[in-house]
Amino acid sequence: MRPMALVAALFWVGLFLVLQSPLALATEGHGDPSDQGKVFVTHEGKTLHRAGDGTPPAAKEGAHGKGGHVDLGQILPIWSCIPFACMLLSIALFPLLWPEFWHHHFGKVAAFWSLCLAIPFLIVYKGVALHEILHIILLDYVPFIILLWSLYTVSGGILLRGTLRGTPLVNTGILVIGTLLASWMGTTGAAMLLIRPLLRANKHRKNRTFMVIFFIFLVANIGGSLTPLGDPPLFLGFLHGVRFFWTFKILPHMLLVFLILLSAYFLMDTYFYKKEGLSGKAPEEKREPLRLDGYHNFLFLLGIIGAVLFSGLVDWGQVSTFGIHRAIQDWVRDGLLILMGILSLATTSVRVREDNDFTWFPIIEVAYLFIGIFITMIPCLLILKAGSKGALAALILSVQKPYHYFWVTGALSSFLDNAPTYLTFFNTAIGSFYAGIPESKAVAMLMDENAIYLAAISAGAVFFGACSYIGNAPNFMVRSISEEAGTPMPSFFGYILKYSLVFLIPSFVGVTLVFFLR
Amino acid sequence: MKFEKILFHTQFGPYAFNSLKSLFPLKAVGLEEVVLLFVIPREAVGFVPYGGFLKDEKKEIQEQAKVRFQDWQKTLRKAGIKSRIRIKTGILNACILKTAREEKADLIVTGAKKRTTFEKIYVGSHILDILRRSQVPVLMGKYMVHIESDEGPLIRKNDRIFERPMLATDWSAPSERGLNAIRALKGIVKTAIVTHILDSKLIHAANPSQIKQLEKESLRRLDAYCARLREEAIVAENHLSIGRAVPEILRISRETEATLIVMGRTGKDWIEEYWLGGVSHRIAELSELPVLLVP
Numbered sequence: 001m002r003p004m005a006l007v008a009a010l011f012w013v014g015l016f017l018v019l020q021s022p023l024a025l026a027t028e029g030h031g032d033p034s035d036q037g038k039v040f041v042t043h044e045g046k047t048l049h050r051a052g053d054g055t056p057p058a059a060k061e062g063a064h065g066k067g068g069h070v071d072l073g074q075i076l077p078i079w080s081c082i083p084f085a086c087m088l089l090s091i092a093l094f095p096l097l098w099p100e101f102w103h104h105h106f107g108k109v110a111a112f113w114s115l116c117l118a119i120p121f122l123i124v125y126k127g128v129a130l131h132e133i134l135h136i137i138l139l140d141y142v143p144f145i146i147l148l149w150s151l152y153t154v155s156g157g158i159l160l161r162g163t164l165r166g167t168p169l170v171n172t173g174i175l176v177i178g179t180l181l182a183s184w185m186g187t188t189g190a191a192m193l194l195i196r197p198l199l200r201a202n203k204h205r206k207n208r209t210f211m212v213i214f215f216i217f218l219v220a221n222i223g224g225s226l227t228p229l230g231d232p233p234l235f236l237g238f239l240h241g242v243r244f245f246w247t248f249k250i251l252p253h254m255l256l257v258f259l260i261l262l263s264a265y266f267l268m269d270t271y272f273y274k275k276e277g278l279s280g281k282a283p284e285e286k287r288e289p290l291r292l293d294g295y296h297n298f299l300f301l302l303g304i305i306g307a308v309l310f311s312g313l314v315d316w317g318q319v320s321t322f323g324i325h326r327a328i329q330d331w332v333r334d335g336l337l338i339l340m341g342i343l344s345l346a347t348t349s350v351r352v353r354e355d356n357d358f359t360w361f362p363i364i365e366v367a368y369l370f371i372g373i374f375i376t377m378i379p380c381l382l383i384l385k386a387g388s389k390g391a392l393a394a395l396i397l398s399v400q401k402p403y404h405y406f407w408v409t410g411a412l413s414s415f416l417d418n419a420p421t422y423l424t425f426f427n428t429a430i431g432s433f434y435a436g437i438p439e440s441k442a443v444a445m446l447m448d449e450n451a452i453y454l455a456a457i458s459a460g461a462v463f464f465g466a467c468s469y470i471g472n473a474p475n476f477m478v479r480s481i482s483e484e485a486g487t488p489m490p491s492f493f494g495y496i497l498k499y500s501l502v503f504l505i506p507s508f509v510g511v512t513l514v515f516f517l518r
Numbered sequence: 519m520k521f522e523k524i525l526f527h528t529q530f531g532p533y534a535f536n537s538l539k540s541l542f543p544l545k546a547v548g549l550e551e552v553v554l555l556f557v558i559p560r561e562a563v564g565f566v567p568y569g570g571f572l573k574d575e576k577k578e579i580q581e582q583a584k585v586r587f588q589d590w591q592k593t594l595r596k597a598g599i600k601s602r603i604r605i606k607t608g609i610l611n612a613c614i615l616k617t618a619r620e621e622k623a624d625l626i627v628t629g630a631k632k633r634t635t636f637e638k639i640y641v642g643s644h645i646l647d648i649l650r651r652s653q654v655p656v657l658m659g660k661y662m663v664h665i666e667s668d669e670g671p672l673i674r675k676n677d678r679i680f681e682r683p684m685l686a687t688d689w690s691a692p693s694e695r696g697l698n699a700i701r702a703l704k705g706i707v708k709t710a711i712v713t714h715i716l717d718s719k720l721i722h723a724a725n726p727s728q729i730k731q732l733e734k735e736s737l738r739r740l741d742a743y744c745a746r747l748r749e750e751a752i753v754a755e756n757h758l759s760i761g762r763a764v765p766e767i768l769r770i771s772r773e774t775e776a777t778l779i780v781m782g783r784t785g786k787d788w789i790e791e792y793w794l795g796g797v798s799h800r801i802a803e804l805s806e807l808p809v810l811l812v813p
Contacts, residue, residue: 095569103566350651354612361561369567417568470568480564483571484607 072128072379073386073431080379081392083117087376088416091369092470096492106365110372117376131323132378138324140239141374144419145367146334147235148188150304153341155189156358157297157348162290166202168269171211174198175218175265179258182223183230185301188362191220191474196357199485207272209489212482213499214265218258220474221466225254225459229308231472233413233422233461239330240426241443242454244312249451253459253511260507294352300340307336362477373420384427387435396432403516405429406456410464410508414471414500422461429453456516463508467500468492519655519695519702522548525623527555527614530583533661535590537629540661540677542597543706551600553621554590555614556583558607580605611647618654627657646799649783655699655812663806676777679808684711684776686767686801689739692782696812697743700780704750711774712743713757715766733758763797768805780810 090109094102102109121129164170174194182190198215202208224230226247228238234247311333318325383390388397399408409425433450434442446454465472469479469492479489490498521544528534541549563576587603594601604621606613618626628645649656659679665672683700687693700710714736721729740756747754757774759766771779781798802809 091568095566099566099569099572100575102569103572106567354609357560357608359560359565359609362565365565365567469570473568476568476570477565479570480566483573484560484564489570 071382071386071389072125072132073382073384074389076379076383076391078383078391080117080121081383083113084373084376084380084420086116087113087372088420091373091417092415095470095476107368110369114372114375117378121378132382133375134322134324136374136378136381137371138321138326140236140423141371143239143330143334144232144235144374145370146337147229147304147308148186148232148366149363150337150341151186151189151229151301152192152363154297154300154304154344155185155193156353156356157294157300157344158193159293159352159356160193160197160290161288161293161355163287164197164201164290166198166205166211168266168273170201171198171269172262172266174201175214175262178215178219179223182219183226184305186229187220187224187231187472188474188477189301190223191215191478192356194219195478195481196485199482199487205272205278206276208482208487210265210268210272210499212478212487212489213495214261214268214503216475216478217261217466217499217504218265220478221472222254222257222261222463225250225462227305229305231462231465232419233465234458235308236419236423237426237454237458238308238312240423241440242447244309246447246454247458250455250459250462253455253463253515256511256514257463257507260510261503264503293355294348297344297348300344303340303343304337307333307340310336357481362473366473369417370419373417377420377423380424381427384424385431385435385439387431389435390431392428396428399425399428399432401516402452402456403512405453406460406508406512406516409457409460410467413461413464414467417470418461418465418472422457425457425460426454429457452516459511459515463504463511467504468496519624519698520548521624521702522550523553523621523623523625524549524551525553525555525614525618525621525626527557527617527626527628529556529629530586531629534629535593536677537627537659537661538590539593540659540679541627542599543678543680544703545597545599546705547703549599551602552594553602553604553617553623554587555604555606555617556587557610557613558583558605559610560608563607576607611651614648615651618652623654625655625657626652627659629659629661646803649799649802649811652811653813655810658802658809658811660806660808665806674806676806676808679778680706681708681777682711682775683707683778683780683810684713684771684774685743685780686713686715686763686770687740687743688714688763688782688797690782692812694782696780696782696810697746699810699812700752701747701750704752707752709753709755710744710747711755711757711770711776712740712747713759713767713770713774714740715763716758716760717763718761721760764800764804767797767801771805771807776807778808778810779805780812783811783813 087110090102090106090113094106094109118129118133121133125132164174174197178190178194181193185193195212195215198211199208202211205211221231225234228235228242228244228247230247234242237247238244311327311329314329316328316332318327319331320326380392383392384396387393390396399405405425405428409421412424413421429446429450430437430439430442433453434445437445466475469475483489489495524541524544526538526541528538531537538552541552558576558579563572563579566572583605584603587605591601591603604617606617614626614628617623626648628648645656645658649658660676663674663676665674680703683703685693685696685700687696697712700707716732716736720732724732736758737756740758744754744756755774757770759770767779770776779801781801783796783798798809798811802811
């Protein structure tokens with residue numbers, strides 16, 4: 001229990017610091033708004049005003065899009081990002097150093113870091129803080145988790161049965177199909193659909209580890225780069241105004257990496273296949289014809305695609321929920337996604353899901369962890385949105401070129417989950433180019449005027465998610481399934497040293513040279 | 519019906535071994551082999567968030583289960599019963615049902631699990647799911663049961679479960695197979711009880727002569743059931759009752775001092791099954807006695 005005591009102590013120290021900070025002291029004196037350079041809070045009206053900061057009112061409103069309260073990002077200190085950093089470090093380090101503890105207590109850890117941020121945040125900024133928390137939950141977390149749930153549920157109802165023999169050609173075919181599907185059924189969905197057939201097909205093979213690694217590279221990550229359904233970061237971008245088909249702009253980048261990796265895979269598989277002396281040998285086991293059970297779930301997948309597309313095309317106005325304005329079509333979309341999941345559950349045989357080893361546990365884990373991530377990342381996002389006026393101005397000023405965005409987003413996505421990393425640098429770009437402009441306008445301008453930057457962030461977040469087990473959620477699911485099936489998987493560092501550095505990083509250097517070096 | 523091969527699933531509850539021993543009398547009616555099954559729930563060792571699979575933990579759990587089973591095997595050997603150990607990782611229900619199919623088991627024996635209110639309303643425990651889906655009879659063991667009674671909390675030990683089985687019949691084909699299950703237990707059954715509950719809704723809608731006719735017909739059928747039991751030299755008695763099926767079956771089982779309730783699996787529509795469970799499932803859940811459900 002010592003580490004827990006340590007983090008508890010850290011929390012209370014943090015709370016104390018917040019309450020003792022000049023900002024907090026200033027909030028106590030909100031009776032005299034004429035004092036220059038101080039911060040005034042009127043709790044009832046949810047307005048926080050910083051006198052004399054020189055920021056035009058439109059800019060203040062713009063940083064939040066709507067709502068009429070000031071830019072917290074300009075006044076939040078950099079250490080308010082500590083819970084976010086700790087949350088991400090927990091995800092990165094606990095599975096590595098203390099997996100048993102993490103497995104049984106990850107929910108408590110996520111709750112702890114959330115409270116570390118939420119309690120002082122609410123105490124100091126009261127209504128404004130509550131607004132920010134509700135804002136991120138309703139506008140980001142809820143749709144994010146609903147999409148993941150629906151994709152996971154629907155794809156979990158599709159089962160590929162039958163005997164496949166793991167030859168280099170068949171395995172490469174599986175990787176190609178998985179990569180093509182990933183953008184439409186999510187990297188998690190595609191990975192869950194195909195990992196077990198791949199493992200079954202290669203049961204007789206001695207060297208299977210590299211197959212699973214390339215599967216993680218292509219199906220669980222890079223394949224998901226073309227649509228907001230593919231990978232969670234891109235869906236977050238979609239929620240913030242990136243057009244559904246805009247991400248097709250990174251098709252050339254994706255194709256380059258895909259071709260390099262697929263070629264490398266085919267050569268390796270062919271080499272090992274010959275070395276294992278398997279070519280030409282007939283399989284001894286009884287062959288079962290290939291068939292797809294639960295294929296009607298593809299209809300629900302189409303429903304999901306349709307629902308997401310529709311929400312990006314129509315404008316039915318907004319409704320206020322707990323004071324947060326949200327587009328009606330977004331609520332409708334979420335309802336439709338839930339409906340698709342329920343229809344899938346109701347119409348798919350329990351046997352198919354069981355044979356698919358379908359369990360709710362991974363999606364519950366993601367739900368628990370991401371509520372922690374989203375809440376703790378509030379200060380970080382606000383500061384980044386404030387651009388050069390925020391406490392992370394140095395970061396914004398140092399990340400300027402497209403390849404900076406690609407590599408910095410990527411490097412962090414390798415070791416932190418790529419969804420929050422994407423959002424962080426998405427906001428960095430907005431803060432850098434369009435600080436003070438309402439988000440909807442800023443994102444539209446970013447897509448049109450500075451598309452290369454958004455492409456760099458998108459490609460960086462998605463591609464580099466493959467660099468380690470913790471870069472993207474499906475990575476650990478694939479690892480878990482493979483290890484359970486008896487395929488030895490490299491350690492955390494083994495994965496990076498033997499595979500990511502050798503295959504991924506050179507591919508990304510190629511992408512940089514071709515697309516981002518300007 | 520025969521009980522030559524039993525799949526005994528356990529998650530090593532406090533009375534699991536006693537529960538296993540309570541099955542030993544089946545040796546007298548042909549029990550040859552017990553397959554001991556332990557399932558490591560996948561979420562206990564797999565899908566460590568951003569981590570992977572807890573290989574060492576799985577190995578440890580596996581070894582613990584193996585050692586305990588090996589200890590049990592000594593007792594089984596002494597009783598002249600063959601045994602095999604199966605330890606699996608996966609989804610509990612799926613593993614139990616799949617192993618039963620693989621092993622061609624004649625009977626699945628599994629323990630009852632306390633359910634939360636949420637589970638009761640929306641999900642149903644794993645055992646009810648197995649009862650719903652199994653293709654072979656399922657015995658829901660309840661070795662030690664805590665009962666809330668008017669005299670305060672009581673503890674009931676079900677260690678001689680085959681002495682007084684009670685068949686609750688609705689005249690369906692599964693009930694008929696339930697009767698065959700009791701017939702297959704000849705030699706270890708002291709007295710069998712056969713009961714039928716006339717649904718009170720049916721009685722409300724009928725006039726006195728129709729009610730009399732219903733009672734007469736039910737008694738005739740009960741007698742026929744008892745006669746078939748007596749053919750196997752099993753002492754049998756019948757009980758007819760009117761009311762709601764679940765409370766009446768529970769009442770009769772107590773009054774007749776039954777030691778096991780045998781029922782055919784009732785086939786209600788899926789919504790009722792899902793949300794409430796059929797009569798057989800409700801009995802399995804509520805009774806303090808072990809329940810044998812025959813599909």
